[in-house]
Amino acid sequence: MTNDTRKIRKLLIANRGEIACRVMMTCQSLGIKTVAVYSEADKNAMHVAMADEAVHIGAPAATESYLVIDKIIGAAKATGADAIHPGYGFLSENPTFANACAQNNIIFIGPSAASMEAMALKGAAKKLMTDADVPVVPGYHGDDQSPELLAAEAEKIGFPVLIKAVAGGGGKGMRIVNDASEVSSAIEAARREGENSFGNGKLLIEKLIQKPRHIELQVFGDQNGHAVHLFERDCSLQRRHQKVVEEAPAPGMSSEMRRAMGEAAVKAAQAINYVGAGTVEFIVDVADGLDDAPFYFMEMNTRLQVEHPVTEMITGQDLVEWQITVAEGNAIPLSQDEIDVLTNGHAVEVRLYAEDPFNGFLPSIGTVGLFNPFAETGANTRIDAGVQHGDEVSIHYDPMIGKLIAWGENRDDAIHALAGLISETPVIGLATNRDFLLRALTHPEFIKGDVHTGFISQFEEYLLTPHDVGAPEYLLAALAIFANRAAHAEASNDPWSALDGYRMNLPHGEDLKFEDAKGDLVVVNLTQEEDGISVSAGEVSLQASEVALHGSVLSYSEGGLRKQLFVHVTDSTVDLVDASRTLTLKRHARDGGGGDDTDGPGTIVAPMPGKILELKVSAGDTVAKGDALLVMEAMKMEQTITAPRDGKVASIGANTGDQVGDGHVLITIEDTE
Structure with missing residues (x-):
């Protein structure tokens, strides 16, 4: 251990997206110059624009850019960066990268390579934790990886079990097995994902906790051998082992359990001489409630977590600033006694992804038509984002758009504030999980605090049933098409280049055609009248006046009331976004200007x-x-x-x-x- 200090004046962020932007914001407040790295796909990305300098490092594939250690080190040396912050993902938990930084006299904002290696393989980490008197889940972590032995060990532990890659994470390389008939295929799939994602097909088996809560502790260590924790985060609301909602503190946790879990987390950090920010993850068996429930070490993430903002919100501390302070050789800013009196209120975070929850959570790609992470959110809410209006979400990287976070005096206030923030944060142009997040956050059982990792599957019908779309929605879509045409005609400044119906502003009628979820045709008649627009579908109609489209906001008057919603019109679809719903209505191919739809249902x-x-x-x-x-x-x-x-x-x-x-x-x- 050493207490030598070295001031960081220029920092390179070896990452992209929201975490790169997040680190840059702290650096700006500290007067530290920043360097971005970017692939060809990210040349116009938000993190590139935010940085003081930016270095191109290769092709879009991460294996040719963000994962190439020599390119990252070369960029740091070329720009004179004192330090590298790895963010999360990519090289953040790569001991070879940490060593490369040390060999080139570059400060690595994170733990030592030895600490990473100690926690990298889950089986070895469990053994280490057992020796450190940290409780672990019963299971098999042996070297014999024959399918026959693994199957036998699964039987011995007792179903259900969890089979997972020892180097896995983020839900990859993990399979739940409920009986012996599923073991063989689960081993094959988990091993394949482990090899493809992490280059390691070794597996371990653990007893599956039937009603688990995922509770993790934020820890920090410094170069003087000190370690502290900054309370827990509850990350139990998950889908396929991917966190969806995170909050701090954990609802319903007693002070005694908090103390015991905190002490165990600090033991884990001290067992590997940990330096920097880390997260010790525990699984808690709440089959009989949280009081006195057993908890077990699951893994340690040797980096800053995606969900670190909720800890920042309840402690008032900037964890990236703490990372930089410790990496410079300084002591942890606060003692455990000082930290213990810091906690204030409650914070909740959701992850906003470009994915379609009503279509198997398929990732979505394309241009962000509307999303403003810089909008005024208020003192108790926050948006951490890596994309904004006009940016591309590509196939090459994780589809996270950003994180929405809210603080309240208590849990109910925090949930209410976050629900309001989600409602006021439209995203159009591509599918997102916004509506799913709002449903989960406002579900009565979540509000009660009865959250566990099976929550989404338990309430799947409520959470994942698509919105009903009927005639009123198709009428609004037709109104949006009309307003979009009018806006383009006005922008042309040439009445003869405008659509015929607008030349003299005369009454006209037109049938606009859509396809519903079953592929059936929906016809909406639109008629321009002297005092406005009339749209009708069957027996349902809407009389609208003062119809206007300003940017993405459609406004109109109906029955003396002024109304508005966000819309996005393309040749093939119309998006409608209000406070609780994001709808994408499909235009009939010939009506929208596209070709015949030759892809039948088969x-x-x-x-x-x-x-x-x-x-x-x-x-x-x-x-x-x-x-x-x-x-x-x-x-x-x-x-x-x-x-x-x-x-x-x-x-x-x-x-x-x-x-x-x-x-x-x-x-x-x-x-x-």
């Missing part, structure tokens, strides 16, 4: 670019609606593509291992004779 196309991992069927096979057809990897997540209807596989348009583009025809299904 044609399965790739929802985005990706790689075919496994074909589940062959040509000639008979399938039923919902049967698995193939497994595809896109945006670092595996997606199982299922049959949209009963029938026979007529053709297969891709092979295992193929890279396919968005819209590539994968499989066609025809009627059985």
Whole structure:
């Protein structure tokens, strides 16, 4: 250990997106110059614009840019950076990278390579924690990795069990097994994901806690051997082991349990001589309630966590500033006794992703039509984002748009404030999980604090049922199309280039066509009258006046009331966004200006670019609606593509291992004779 200090004057952030922007904000407040690195796909990204300097490091694929240690070190040396902050993901927990920084006399904002290695392999980490008197979940962490032995160990532990890659994280390389018949396929899938994502197919098996809560402790260590914790965060609301909602403190936790868990977390940090910010994750068995519930060490993340803002909100501390202070060789800013009296109120965070929760959480790519992370949010709310209006969400990286965080005097106040922030933060142009987050946050059981990792599956019907779309919504979509045309006609400044119906502002009628979720045609008649617009579908109608489109805001008057909502009109879709709903209505192909829609209900196309991992069927096979057809990897997540209807596989348009583009025809299904 050493207490030598070294001032950081220029810092390179070896990351992208919201965490790069987050680190830069603290650096700006401290007077530290910042250097961004960027791939070809990120040349116009928000983090590049925020930095004092930026260095291009390669092609869009992370393996050719953000994961290339030599390029990161080279960028730091070329710009004279004193230090590198790894963010999270990418190289943040890579001991080779930490060593490379040390060898080049560059301060690494994080723990030593030895500390990373101690926690990198979950089996070895569990052994280390047992020796440090930190409780661990019963399981198998051995070197014998034969499928036969793993299956036998699973039987010995008792179902259900969790099979996971020792180097895994973020939900990858993990499979729940409920009985012996599932063991073989789970081992194969977890091993494959471990090898593909982490280069390590070794597995461990643990007893699955039936009603678990995921509670983690924020820890900090310094170069003088001191370690502290800054309370817990409850991250129990998850989907496929990916955190969705995080909060601090954990609802319902007693002071005695908080003290015991905090002491265990500090022991874990001290056992590996930890320096910097880290998170010790525990799993808590709440089958009989939280009081006196047993808790077990799960893993330690040797980096700053995505959810660190909730800790900042209840303590008033800037954890990135703490990271920099400790990396410079200074002592932890506060003692444990001083920290223990800091906690104030409650904070909740949600992760806003470009994904479609009503379509299997498929990642979404495209241009962000509207999202303003810099909007005035108030003293008790916060948005951490890495994209803004006009930015691209690409296939190459995690689809997180940003994080929305709120603080309150108590948990109810924090939830209410965050629900308001979500409602006031529209995102248009691509699918997001905004509405899903709002449903989860306002669910009665979540408000009661009865949260566990099975919450989403327990209330799946409520959380994941698509919004009802009826005639009123199609009328608004037609109104949006009209307003969009009028806005473009006005912008042209040429009455003869405008659409015929606007030339002399005369009454006219037109049928606008849409397709509902079943593919059925919906026709809306739009008539321009002297005092406004009339739209009707069947027996439902709307009389609107003073219709206008300002940017993305559609405003109109109905029955003497002024109304508005956010809209986004393209040739193929119309997005409608209000306080609680984000709807995408499909325009009929010929009505929207596109070509004929030749993809019938039996044609399965790739929802985005990706790689075919496994074909589940062959040509000639008979399938039923919902049967698995193939497994595809896109945006670092595996997606199982299922049959949209009963029938026979007529053709297969891709092979295992193929890279396919968005819209590539994968499989066609025809009627059985």
